[in-house]
Amino acid sequence: MPQLNPGPWFAILVFSWLLFLAIIPTKVLNHISPNKPTPVSTEKHKTGSWHWPW
Incomplete structure (x- = not known):
């Protein structure tokens, strides 16, 4: 099973991360x-109180 051999895949992983x-x-x-x-x-902005129309 080639996917269990970490040799070439680990090198590809390391070189790609370095890149x-x-x-x-x-x-x-x-x-x-x-x-x-x-x-x-x-400077601070002047803020006045609000006068509600109701």
Whole structure:
């Protein structure tokens, strides 16, 4: 039964994970967001009490 022989399948598994761990993080970390974050102002907004019409 070839599926019980872990030799070639384990090597394929290890090499594929090494490939994924080497390529995918570099592509993700090189991603540049098109929208730059804007700083939030520290001033408070004036909020008044609500006057309900009933």
